[in-house]
Amino acid sequence: MAKDKKGKSHKEERKEYTFNKLKGLGQEIIEDIEQNKVPSVRVPSRGTGNIVYDEAKRYYVLGDRYGKRSLGNVKQIRKMGQMVYVANFCKDLVAREKTATIREMYYVSEGWGISFKNQQESNIVGEDLEVTLGTTREDLGLMPEEDGASVYGDITLTDEVEINASKMGKSGYTISPTIDQVELGECNVDKVLAVETMGMFHRLVQENAHKRFNCLIVGLKGQAARATRRFLKRLNEEKGLPVYICNDGDPWGFHIAQVIISGSAKLAHVNHDLATPDAKFIGVTASDIINYDLPTDKLKDVDVLRLKELSKDPRYKSDFWQTEIKKMLKIGKKAEQQSFSKYGLEYVVDEYFPAKFEEMENQA
Amino acid sequence: MAKDKKGKSHKEERKEYTFNKLKGLGQEIIEDIEQNKVPSVRVPSRGTGNIVYDEAKRYYVLGDRYGKRSLGNVKQIRKMGQMVYVANFCKDLVAREKTATIREMYYVSEGWGISFKNQQESNIVGEDLEVTLGTTREDLGLMPEEDGASVYGDITLTDEVEINASKMGKSGYTISPTIDQVELGECNVDKVLAVETMGMFHRLVQENAHKRFNCLIVGLKGQAARATRRFLKRLNEEKGLPVYICNDGDPWGFHIAQVIISGSAKLAHVNHDLATPDAKFIGVTASDIINYDLPTDKLKDVDVLRLKELSKDPRYKSDFWQTEIKKMLKIGKKAEQQSFSKYGLEYVVDEYFPAKFEEMENQA
Numbered sequence: 001m002a003k004d005k006k007g008k009s010h011k012e013e014r015k016e017y018t019f020n021k022l023k024g025l026g027q028e029i030i031e032d033i034e035q036n037k038v039p040s041v042r043v044p045s046r047g048t049g050n051i052v053y054d055e056a057k058r059y060y061v062l063g064d065r066y067g068k069r070s071l072g073n074v075k076q077i078r079k080m081g082q083m084v085y086v087a088n089f090c091k092d093l094v095a096r097e098k099t100a101t102i103r104e105m106y107y108v109s110e111g112w113g114i115s116f117k118n119q120q121e122s123n124i125v126g127e128d129l130e131v132t133l134g135t136t137r138e139d140l141g142l143m144p145e146e147d148g149a150s151v152y153g154d155i156t157l158t159d160e161v162e163i164n165a166s167k168m169g170k171s172g173y174t175i176s177p178t179i180d181q182v183e184l185g186e187c188n189v190d191k192v193l194a195v196e197t198m199g200m201f202h203r204l205v206q207e208n209a210h211k212r213f214n215c216l217i218v219g220l221k222g223q224a225a226r227a228t229r230r231f232l233k234r235l236n237e238e239k240g241l242p243v244y245i246c247n248d249g250d251p252w253g254f255h256i257a258q259v260i261i262s263g264s265a266k267l268a269h270v271n272h273d274l275a276t277p278d279a280k281f282i283g284v285t286a287s288d289i290i291n292y293d294l295p296t297d298k299l300k301d302v303d304v305l306r307l308k309e310l311s312k313d314p315r316y317k318s319d320f321w322q323t324e325i326k327k328m329l330k331i332g333k334k335a336e337q338q339s340f341s342k343y344g345l346e347y348v349v350d351e352y353f354p355a356k357f358e359e360m361e362n363q364a
Numbered sequence: 365m366a367k368d369k370k371g372k373s374h375k376e377e378r379k380e381y382t383f384n385k386l387k388g389l390g391q392e393i394i395e396d397i398e399q400n401k402v403p404s405v406r407v408p409s410r411g412t413g414n415i416v417y418d419e420a421k422r423y424y425v426l427g428d429r430y431g432k433r434s435l436g437n438v439k440q441i442r443k444m445g446q447m448v449y450v451a452n453f454c455k456d457l458v459a460r461e462k463t464a465t466i467r468e469m470y471y472v473s474e475g476w477g478i479s480f481k482n483q484q485e486s487n488i489v490g491e492d493l494e495v496t497l498g499t500t501r502e503d504l505g506l507m508p509e510e511d512g513a514s515v516y517g518d519i520t521l522t523d524e525v526e527i528n529a530s531k532m533g534k535s536g537y538t539i540s541p542t543i544d545q546v547e548l549g550e551c552n553v554d555k556v557l558a559v560e561t562m563g564m565f566h567r568l569v570q571e572n573a574h575k576r577f578n579c580l581i582v583g584l585k586g587q588a589a590r591a592t593r594r595f596l597k598r599l600n601e602e603k604g605l606p607v608y609i610c611n612d613g614d615p616w617g618f619h620i621a622q623v624i625i626s627g628s629a630k631l632a633h634v635n636h637d638l639a640t641p642d643a644k645f646i647g648v649t650a651s652d653i654i655n656y657d658l659p660t661d662k663l664k665d666v667d668v669l670r671l672k673e674l675s676k677d678p679r680y681k682s683d684f685w686q687t688e689i690k691k692m693l694k695i696g697k698k699a700e701q702q703s704f705s706k707y708g709l710e711y712v713v714d715e716y717f718p719a720k721f722e723e724m725e726n727q728a
Contacts, residue, residue: 098570100709101563107659107705145563147514147585150538159533169523169546171538174514177566178534199465199509202541206462221511295471341471345464 010238011181014139015094021133022091022140029084040070041080043132044269051268053314058277059263062131081114082125083132090129093141099178101143102126131269138178138226148175148227150198152205153216155239156185165216170205172217179227179234187216187239193353194218194232194279196247196256200337200348207349213357216241224260226267229274232260236276243276244360246353249284249294250334251306254321257281262315282356286327289335292352295342296333303334374602375545378503379458385497386455386504393448404434405444408495408633415632417678422641423627426495445478446489447496454493457505463542465507466490495633502542502590512539512591514562516569517580520549529580534569536581543591543598551580551603557717558582558596560611560620564701564712571713577721580605588624590631593638596624600640607640608724610717613648613658614698615670618685621645626679646720650691653699656716659706660697667698 008016025041032039044050045065054061069080089108093100100108105126106119116122130137137144151165152172159182165173176182193215195201201219204210210217216235220228235241245260247253261279263271289296299307310316311325328334340348372380389405396403408414409429418425433444453472457464464472469490470483480486494501501508515529516536523546529537540546557579559565565583568574574581580599584592599605609624611617625643627635653660663671674680675689692698704712 098709099566100705101566101702103563103700103702104567104705104709107703108709110659110706111708143563143566145561147535147562150511157533159535161531161533163531163533167525167527168532169521169525169527169537170540170542171511171523173533174535174538176534177562182533197509198511198541199467199507202463202465202507203468295474336467338465338467339471341464341468342474344475345462345468345472 009183011183014180015097018133018135018139019091019094021135022087022094025087025133026084026091038070038072039080040068040072041083041132042066042068043128046127046131046269048265051265057272057275058261059271059275060265060268061271062268078114079125082116082122083128085109085112085114086122086125086129090140090142094139097181099138099141099143101145102137103145105142134269136180136226136230136270136273138180138230143177144226146177146225146227147221148177148179148225148231149194149221150174150201150219151216151231152201152219153210154188155216156187158183158185166210170202172201172205172219175225175227175231177225177227179231184234184238187235187241189215189241191215191357192218192232192235192241192243194220194224194243194245194260196220196222196253196337200246203338203345203348207346209349209353212349213353220245220247220256223256226270226274229260229263229276232279233274233276236278242360243279244282244356245279246283246337246356247281248334248336249286249289249328250299250336251303251310251328253284253337254281254310254316254325255306258310258313258315280360282360283352284335284337284339285324286331287324288352289331289333290327292340294335295339296335299328299332299334304329304332374547378544379461382497382499382503383455383458385499386451386458389451389497390448390455402434402436403444404432404436405447405496406430406432407492410491410495410633412629415629421636421639422625423635423639424629424632425635426632442478443489446480446486447492449473449476449478450486450489450493454504454506458503461545463502463505463507465509466501467509469506491633498633500544500590500594500634500637502544502594507541508590510541510589510591511585512541512543512589512595513558513585514538514565514583515580515595516565516583517574518552519580520551522547522549530574534566536565536569536583539589539591539595541589541591543595548598548602551599551605553578553580553605555579555721556582556596556599556605556607558584558588558607558609558624560584560586560617560701564610567702567709568713571710573713573717576713577717584609584611584620587620590634590638593624593627593640596643597638597640600642606724607643608646608720609643610647610701610720611645612698612700613650613653613692614663614700615667615674615692617648617701618645618674618680618689619670622674622679644724646724647716648699648701648703649688650695651688652716653695653697654691656704658699659703660699663692663696663698668693 029039050063050065106122150172245257263275393403414427414429470486609621627639
């Protein structure tokens with residue numbers, strides 16, 4: 001198990017950090033009371049006006065605006081009470097190394113002295129806590145319902161037991177929603193290839209792409225779950241692996257890649273844990289559609305609209321993206337990643353990916 | 365690896381069966397030609413008029429109506445040509461132990477002498493072949509895009525490598541879409557507990573339900589994929605394990621269970637491979653909602669409509685279902701499986717499931 005300088009594993013370190021943050025929140029309130037001050041908590045604003053694209057970091061972050069929750073304001077008493085209850089619930093989860101879904105927390109809250117109108121209200125308080133403490137929801141023990149992606153290839157992981165993602169059957173290792181409790185061990189690959197569909201994932205596994213390209217294969221299952229984004233970031237930063245993403249050649253495929261690369265605006269407060277600015281989108285591009293003469297579908301109105309939106313988004317301002325978006329609008333066509341099968345099932349592994357990787361190496 | 369009397373594994377047996385079926389189809393056509401007969405193929409009808417609920421088998425089957433595809437009919441020449449091409453493609457897949465998604469097959473068909481108007485047309489020919497040969501699509505090498513469920517617990521599986529589903533990390537083993545290529549090995553449990561949501565799956569794993577109830581835990585992820593249904597059936601038949609299903613207490617949860625138990629009408633031609641008539645729905649029932657005083661939501665119009673539909677469905681004709689459907693309509697309420705958290709996160713494992721299993725054992 002990887003240990004840092006102080007001899008702590010990744011999991012232990014995050015647990016201690018989060019536990020102290022939660023404890024600190026309570027201590028501040030107690031200190032306020034002991035000093036006869038009205039207890040209050042500063043909650044950074046998540047409003048659109050406070051979401052800023054950070055050019056240096058290359059992802060969205062929160063600005064420095066914040067709101068104040070004070071027991072001196074009658075309207076805020078309930079909200080602050082809820083926050084303390086949620087924080088206490090999370091502290092208990094972290095201490096016991098348990099997790100709960102946000103749905104479970106909502107039901108558990110029925111037994112508390114303070115209630116929520118609906119689950120949306122309890123979700124928001126969970127997010128308040130996340131942003132106030134600067135931790136992720138997963139660190140707080142609040143688990144998303146969604147599964148992470150599938151990973152296949154030669155990496156050893158410690159997820160309760162030591163496992164190797166090339167020895168777990170054809171569907172590989174399923175990224176746990178609590179991926180920060182997993183230690184990344186020995187890793188005998190030199191890159192990561194993430195693909196949008198499980199169809200392509202299974203194609204790559206069948207064609208031994210993990211061996212031929214010495215890579216991990218990640219099946220994103222559409223829009224990448226938070227756990228998947230966190231996992232890719234950790235592979236990139238802890239293991240120094242370049243991350244390549246291949247999705248359908250349409251605005252939705254582009255954006256699945258972009259959210260992995262630059263994070264989402266909605267999660268600006270946790271992008272520092274989720275975004276992988278050095279990850280690269282390698283296709284399917286509009287140029288690929290032309291160069292490989294791929295089977296296509298016509299862009300729908302909604303595709304055209306979305307492409308125009310993307311072209312104005314700061315995350316797409318590079319020459320690469322501007323050129324590809326314009327080209328796609330010009331040809332008026334999109335293509336799926338499985339469309340390479342026009343040339344046979346093996347073509348994508350025999351021809352397309354080798355050409356792409358060579359292109360990437362020449363750029364580097 | 366389990367071998368049958370002839371020393372063949374489950375996987376080898378199915379491969380040989382399918383290969384011979386595909387070869388046989390071609391041989392029939394060749395024989396027709398050699399005998400100067402017009403080649404034709406009998407394709408069992410999948411129309412609603414030919415879908416029958418079989419009381420003895422306890423699932424939907426196809427009746428004995430069929431259509432004829434003949435090269436003597438100008439309108440059918442293209443369709444029959446497509447079928448031969450698809451059969452040849454599948455024969456090649458089976459021989460090479462490869463799979464392709466139906467999406468890939470559609471793209472591959474661009475290179476054939478005979479084309480498809482759209483993917484729907486190629487999908488239908490795939491189904492024609494399935495029903496004509498009496499095999500599943502997966503046996504033919506045509507893989508669904510969707511993932512199977514997650515399994516956690518003490519069973520050894522051979523999916524290329526030998527693995528144990530209790531030693532694969534917290535998310536367990538992901539059921540491969542080609543589950544019939546997997547051998548079920550040693551299994552140290554006495555039942556299977558399948559649950560609708562991954563939230564409940566992770567709750568059960570965290571609370572050590574697999575040890576406490578000596579069971580496999582299966583996370584269905586909503587409507588069960590074909591691979592999941594096939595896996596549950598194999599556990600039930602090959603391993604003799606009783607299968608218990610716990611879903612949300614609403615018509616959709618009921619039906620997720622029922623499709624596992626009695627199959628779907630749409631897949632009448634493969635229900636003999638997918639349905640597990642002895643599987644039992646154990647909750648959340650309308651009675652549970654009352655007995656456990658669960659947090660509920662009001663039934664929506666669409667829920668009421670669906671419950672009334674189910675009450676007329678032959679699969680729901682037992683006293684148990686009729687009573688529970690009536691009771692739910694009467695109380696006008698539904699409840700999620702996670703709503704037991706009202707009594708604390710552990711309640712469902714400490715109280716609810718033990719009570720249910722005792723009830724089941726008393727019935728048996």
